[in-house]
Amino acid sequence: MLLAMSRNPEEPVYNRIEEARVALGLSRQDLADKAGVHYQTIGYLEREEYSPSLVLALRIAKALNQEVSELFSQTPFKKGK
């Protein structure tokens, strides 16, 4: 499995989308609808196969009621918050 490749190779972006989404009881399709993207895109992001554009990150953060910095990071998240 490939890591999320930004335009700057070897610089993955980690996220807690799935954790936040599940905590709200949302399916990927639900979140995709709220964020206005294809449901597969949520899957790719949760699997960290690529990192989103800033606009998408902003939309997802809003849909999940989180700050961008709470959801996305260049350094891995510790588990369980």
Place this chain on the structure above:
Amino acid sequence: MLLAMSRNPEEPVYNRIEEARVALGLSRQDLADKAGVHYQTIGYLEREEYSPSLVLALRIAKALNQEVSELFSQTPFKKGK
């Protein structure tokens, strides 16, 4: 002049990169070096001709010692902070 077009048309992203950069006494080239991008890319972003990837937004925020949400927004910034 075109507004920044994300992959979702008609959804610009506003930013305060220039304001924050100038406040630190940095040239675009300086900021570009710190963020690891081409200096023209900073220019495009400051003119809001396009919106950055999330990774780039994170790197710029770090280079400017600001939160992503302080630098980028889907709604226009009020002037002077």
Place this chain on the structure above:
DNA sequence: TCATGATGTTGCATTAATGCTACATAGCAT
């Protein structure tokens, strides 16, 4: 059993973001 929903996988097409080069302009020193 059958259906349905949620998720994973693969593949293809489109386009925006970025790198890079070259040139122009304006200001500010010297």
Place this chain on the structure above:
DNA sequence: ATGCTATGTAGCATTAATGCAACATCATGA
């Protein structure tokens, strides 16, 4: 006048992010 720095503009090439479709798997529930 000459040079240097910062910036704007334009064009071209590459690639990652996204949309979308098809199919598979696995639960769960009727």
